[in-house]
Amino acid sequence: MSLVQKDLLGIAVFAALCACVPVLSDSGVVLNFLMMALYAALLAQAWNVLGGFGGQFSFGHALFFGTGAYSQAIFQLQWGLNAWLAFPLAIAMSTGVAVLVGALSFRYGLKGSYFALVTLAFAEVFRILALSVPFTGAGVGLMLPLQESFANMQFSSRKGFVYLMLGLVSVALLATCWLRHSRFGAYLQAVRDNEDAARAIGVNPFAVKLGGIALSAALMGAAGVFYVQVFQYIDPGLAYGPGTSVEALVAAIVGGMGTLWGPVLGALALHTLADLTRNLFGQLPGINMVIYGLVLVLIVTFLPRGIAGFGQAVRAWRHNKNG
Amino acid sequence: MFELSILIPSILNGVTTGGVYALIALGLTLIYGVLHIINFAHGAALMLALYGVYSLKVHLGIDPYLALPIMVLGMFALGYVLQRSIINRASHGKDENILLVTLGLSIMMENVALLVFKSDTRTIETAYTLSTVALGPAMIALPKLVAFAGALLVSGLLLWIMHATDLGRAIRAVAKEKHGAKLMGIDVDHVYALSFGIGLACLGAAACFLMPAFYVNPMVGNGFVLVAFTIVVLGGMGSFAGALLGGVLIGVVESLGGLYLGESLGQIGIFAIFIVVLLFRPQGLFGAKA
Numbered sequence: 001m002s003l004v005q006k007d008l009l010g011i012a013v014f015a016a017l018c019a020c021v022p023v024l025s026d027s028g029v030v031l032n033f034l035m036m037a038l039y040a041a042l043l044a045q046a047w048n049v050l051g052g053f054g055g056q057f058s059f060g061h062a063l064f065f066g067t068g069a070y071s072q073a074i075f076q077l078q079w080g081l082n083a084w085l086a087f088p089l090a091i092a093m094s095t096g097v098a099v100l101v102g103a104l105s106f107r108y109g110l111k112g113s114y115f116a117l118v119t120l121a122f123a124e125v126f127r128i129l130a131l132s133v134p135f136t137g138a139g140v141g142l143m144l145p146l147q148e149s150f151a152n153m154q155f156s157s158r159k160g161f162v163y164l165m166l167g168l169v170s171v172a173l174l175a176t177c178w179l180r181h182s183r184f185g186a187y188l189q190a191v192r193d194n195e196d197a198a199r200a201i202g203v204n205p206f207a208v209k210l211g212g213i214a215l216s217a218a219l220m221g222a223a224g225v226f227y228v229q230v231f232q233y234i235d236p237g238l239a240y241g242p243g244t245s246v247e248a249l250v251a252a253i254v255g256g257m258g259t260l261w262g263p264v265l266g267a268l269a270l271h272t273l274a275d276l277t278r279n280l281f282g283q284l285p286g287i288n289m290v291i292y293g294l295v296l297v298l299i300v301t302f303l304p305r306g307i308a309g310f311g312q313a314v315r316a317w318r319h320n321k322n323g
Numbered sequence: 324m325f326e327l328s329i330l331i332p333s334i335l336n337g338v339t340t341g342g343v344y345a346l347i348a349l350g351l352t353l354i355y356g357v358l359h360i361i362n363f364a365h366g367a368a369l370m371l372a373l374y375g376v377y378s379l380k381v382h383l384g385i386d387p388y389l390a391l392p393i394m395v396l397g398m399f400a401l402g403y404v405l406q407r408s409i410i411n412r413a414s415h416g417k418d419e420n421i422l423l424v425t426l427g428l429s430i431m432m433e434n435v436a437l438l439v440f441k442s443d444t445r446t447i448e449t450a451y452t453l454s455t456v457a458l459g460p461a462m463i464a465l466p467k468l469v470a471f472a473g474a475l476l477v478s479g480l481l482l483w484i485m486h487a488t489d490l491g492r493a494i495r496a497v498a499k500e501k502h503g504a505k506l507m508g509i510d511v512d513h514v515y516a517l518s519f520g521i522g523l524a525c526l527g528a529a530a531c532f533l534m535p536a537f538y539v540n541p542m543v544g545n546g547f548v549l550v551a552f553t554i555v556v557l558g559g560m561g562s563f564a565g566a567l568l569g570g571v572l573i574g575v576v577e578s579l580g581g582l583y584l585g586e587s588l589g590q591i592g593i594f595a596i597f598i599v600v601l602l603f604r605p606q607g608l609f610g611a612k613a
Contacts, residue, residue, distance in 0.1 A: 057419055057422065057423075059426070104598075104602055105602070107602075108601075108602045108603065108605075110601060110602070110605070112418050112419060112422075113361040113418055113419075113422050114601055114605060116361075116422055117361070117552055117556075117597075117601065118597075118598060118601050118602075120549065121549060121594045121597045121598050121601075122598065124549060124594055125591060125594045125595070125598070128587055128588065128590055128591050128594070129591070131587050132585075132587055132588045242545070246426070246430060249423075249426075250427075253423060284438060285437050285438065285441070285442065286433075286434035286435070286437035286438050286541070287434070287438060288434075289430050289431075289433070289434040289437075290430075290431050290434040290435055290438065292427075292430060293426075293427040293428065293429070293430030293431035293434065294427070294431055295427075296423060296424075296426065296427035296430070297409065297413065297424050297427035297428060297431070300413050300420050300423045300424050300427065301409070301412055301413035301424070304415055304420065
């Protein structure tokens with residue numbers, strides 16, 4: 001079996017397993033957990049495309065999430081578009097913003113910490129704009145009317161949303177699989193590992209990074225659309241605040257950057273941890289985020305390659321011990 | 324709209340706020356200049372310092388200005404320990420790791436504060452909170468004036484330490500050439516931790532000057548973190564003069580932005596400067612080309 005086939009088989013098994021859950025269980029707790037874990041996995045996988053494969057650490061991925069969410073709401077509320085029609089348009093808006101921000105940042109060679117800071121600043125500018133202009137509803141936010149039907153992308157049962165999210169995560173996994181085995185993915189990783197060397201062998205780093213940020217933003221925008229459809233509400237803090245950026249980045253890093261399954265593992269692990277702490281400590285405000293921060297520090301200190309890199313670390317340790 | 328009687332007080336207000344911004348940015352730029360790391364937890368550490376001043380006043384009745392030595396020493400110790408025990412170990416020699424670790428630390432600090440102090444915004448009452456001083460046509464709040472003078476004083480002290488003491492020489496030597504410094508018998512890890520400690524000690528001082536006329540809540544650091552980065556980037560990473568001038572400039576921009584565009588939209592001016600400087604002149608106004 002080739003490497004591509006192995007990856008595809010893995011994705012198929014994963015999707016099939018997840019798809020079984022709504023068939024076997026009607027429990028709201030189980031379905032909610034699965035939906036939110038998959039949602040976290042989508043955020044992480046979106047960040048992983050640019051951060052893990054492209055080596056460009058964004059601290060402001062909420063920019064693309066919020067743009068997708070707001071576009072989806074505005075297209076429906078103010079343009080009267082159908083939700084399914086608004087979906088691809090909202091993703092296009094996220095991608096458009098990403099190409100603009102990416103073109104500016106990469107054109108002027110922003111890397112590393114500088115890139116992280118500029119993405120954070122852009123997200124903050126959008127948050128303030130969303131607070132100030134009328135068509136985003138300013139500080140009040142936008143509320144989607146409750147009209148449960150398949151045609152409105154508002155499912156009466158959680159199961160519909162679980163399947164929708166599973167579909168999105170599968171697309172994200174397929175996109176990551178493509179990055180692992182395609183020429184474009186190889187270029188992206190080459191630019192991450194050594195930009196000058198990549199340029200010397202004829203790779204155009206600017207175009208490659210732009211492609212990376214566009215794909216990453218499209219997935220992030222889809223997560224934003226999903227958020228609005230499930231919770232039917234968006235405001236500037238939810239859309240462009242640092243919470244979503246942090247969630248995406250921490251899960252991807254904890255799981256393992258630049259891998260296929262790392263972000264999914266990371267999202268699942270963090271989400272389980274968050275649920276456990278909620279059961280242990282009740283609804284103490286902030287306790288979840290304390291744990292997220294702690295896990296981030298611990299992982300970067302002791303497991304810089306994440307959970308997915310744990311196996312490799314153990315093998316390397318054994319090798320060193322024996323050799 | 325451009326009447327001087329409105330414009331001048333607004334500019335003076337901006338200058339005084341800018342003095343405190345400069346003090347915050349000085350700590351950040353020192354840490355960057357010596358350790359070559361971006362301390363993302365700077366805003367959160369300032370927030371902790373503000374809570375420190377608040378608690379000293381509320382529980383022990385210590386005046387914010389008298390709390391200065393306690394806060395400076397306390398924040399210095401916190402910085403020394405954080406750098407020595409966590410940040411240094413986590414770096415593995417990569418800039419991105421430090422960015423992530425300090426991000427993790429800032430998330431933890433903010434949310435521990437949320438757990439302990441809840442999300443309420445808190446202020447303190449002092450005899451001079453509402454006093455004002457007439458400066459020409461402008462009425463400036465007394466705490467702001469003290470803050471400006473204090474910020475200049477602390478900045479001057481920092482410059483003196485950096486340029487006239489052995490400690491300052493050791494720090495500058497490590498910043499320039501850490502292997503060479505090591506060969507000369509300088510304990511590099513110790514100097515790193517000292518620098519990080521001094522960087523946070525600036526925040527301790529800034530918190531004492533800010534608190535009488537300001538407020539604290541767990542998320543208050545967020546507002547400062549981008550402002551401090553803007554100043555440091557504008558002035559040139561690692562440049563003290565740049566941080567001082569940048570701080571005052573940003574204070575004025577914020578004040579004028581607030582005057583003409585309103586409280587929330589006025590902030591955009593700062594971020595616009597940040598993005599434009601990052602894109603077109605990342606070495607800043609005074610920094611050397613990287």
